[in-house]
Amino acid sequence: MKESVFKLEKYRATGSKVFTGRDKGKYVREKSKFDQIEEDSEKVIFVIPDNLFSINPSFFEELLINVVLKLGKKGFFEKFEFRNAGVYKYEKPLMDAVDRILRENHAL
Amino acid sequence: MMFIQTSADLSPFEIIEKLSTIIIAACTLVLSFYIYYYQLKKDNKNLKLDWYKVIIIESKFEDFFNFFEGLNLTLIPMKNNPNLSVNDKERINTAMVNSLIELRLDFITLLLSVDDMLYQCVLTQFDELVDGITTKLSNEDLNLNDPEIYDEEISKHISQYRTQLLKIFVEFRGDNDSYKRLIKRVKDYFNW
Numbered sequence: 001m002k003e004s005v006f007k008l009e010k011y012r013a014t015g016s017k018v019f020t021g022r023d024k025g026k027y028v029r030e031k032s033k034f035d036q037i038e039e040d041s042e043k044v045i046f047v048i049p050d051n052l053f054s055i056n057p058s059f060f061e062e063l064l065i066n067v068v069l070k071l072g073k074k075g076f077f078e079k080f081e082f083r084n085a086g087v088y089k090y091e092k093p094l095m096d097a098v099d100r101i102l103r104e105n106h107a108l
Numbered sequence: 109m110m111f112i113q114t115s116a117d118l119s120p121f122e123i124i125e126k127l128s129t130i131i132i133a134a135c136t137l138v139l140s141f142y143i144y145y146y147q148l149k150k151d152n153k154n155l156k157l158d159w160y161k162v163i164i165i166e167s168k169f170e171d172f173f174n175f176f177e178g179l180n181l182t183l184i185p186m187k188n189n190p191n192l193s194v195n196d197k198e199r200i201n202t203a204m205v206n207s208l209i210e211l212r213l214d215f216i217t218l219l220l221s222v223d224d225m226l227y228q229c230v231l232t233q234f235d236e237l238v239d240g241i242t243t244k245l246s247n248e249d250l251n252l253n254d255p256e257i258y259d260e261e262i263s264k265h266i267s268q269y270r271t272q273l274l275k276i277f278v279e280f281r282g283d284n285d286s287y288k289r290l291i292k293r294v295k296d297y298f299n300w
Contacts, residue, residue, distance in 0.1 A: 018246045020239035022232075053194075053246040054201050057209065058235040089202070096209045103217060104227070 004041040006032065009049035009085070017053035025062025038067045044079060050086030060097030068101045153282040160222045160280065169277075171215040176270050178207055183241070183266075187258040197245045208238050226280055230273065237269040 008019065011028040019025075029035065038044060048055070068076050076098065084090065118126075182203050186192055216234065219227035244250055244261050252258050 016246075018242055020242050022235070053198060054205065054242045056205060056235070056239050056242055058239055092209060093205060096212070100212070100231075103220065104224075 001042045002040065003043040003045065004037050005045045005047065006034070006037060007047045007049070008055075009047065012049060017051060018055070019052075019059045020054065020056040022058050022062040025059040025064075028059075029063045029066070034063060035066045038070075038079065042079075043081065046080050046082045048082060048084045048086065048088065048090050052086055052088040052090075055088070055090055055093055057093045057096040057100065060094050061100050064097060065101050068098055069105055073098055073102060156222060156282040157280075160282065163218055163221060165277070168215050168218060171211060172273070172277075175207060175211045175215075176266065179204060179266060182207065183262055186245075186252045186262075187255055188253060190253045192253065194248070201242055201245050204238060204241060208234055223280070223282070226276070229276055233269055233273050233276065237266065240265055 008028070011032060012019070019028075064076075067080075071079055082090070082094070182200055186197070186200065211234070212231065216227065216231055219230055241262065244252065244265075250257065250261060252261065
């Protein structure tokens with residue numbers, strides 16, 4: 001089974017402890033070819049970095065929009081496994097982002 | 109046959125008269141369709157505005173003001189308190205982000221039933237408000253317990269976004285054309 005690892009740490013701005021904003025989410029999605037990683041893999045390990053202050057829903061929403069629309073909520077969480085390298089509680093902003101994506105596109 | 113006039117029997121003026129009648133009739137028909145379509149569109153817009161008033165303004169707008177009141181209460185501990193640790197700021201940030209999540213579920217999402225662009229515009233503004241504060245909170249070089257710096261960086265930021273959001277709601281007229289003008293004004297206001 002082809003498994004890919006996506007490390008969000010790689011796209012941290014120097015000295016920054018936050019991932020916020022749609023612009024940043026879009027930048028990371030395009031720079032990392034995130035949609036292609038999903039396309040080429042049967043499983044994706046998404047690593048949440050250590051030493052984080054915040055990842056806001058706006059960032060997650062833009063980063064994940066295409067894959068969530070493609071896979072749906074259930075498919076997305078089956079394919080993507082989230083591993084936390086630190087202690088930041090990413091779950092709530094992540095769930096909010098997924099909900100936003102699906103609700104805005106009337107998939108819910 | 110004696111009632112049918114051929115063109116050979118008509119003078120140039122009569123030909124012009126008949127052509128004019130046809131053209132005027134055609135224009136009248138086109139105008140009638142246009143007025144019908146325009147009136148239908150206007151009625152739909154009025155209906156949309158009525159629903160906007162009922163669903164958003166009369167029923168749920170208190171949530172908007174409660175959010176800002178809660179936001180100020182959440183953030184104010186930073187002012188005049190030099191002893192706040194990074195962990196304290198993280199807790200404050202988490203509380204703020206969670207408030208936005210609740211507001212989206214209770215209030216902002218309702219806008220989808222009225223107008224998609226209105227929803228997007230409002231959500232974007234709230235995201236930028238919260239993202240901006242997150243960035244400032246995470247900046248350890250920014251001395252937010254100094255009242256002047258707090259007022260400049262936080263209070264002013266909140267006030268700007270609250271005003272702009274209120275403008276969006278006040279100026280919503282139910283159609284996307286006025287919306288595009290409004291979005292342009294928002295961008296001009298924030299120098300984007």
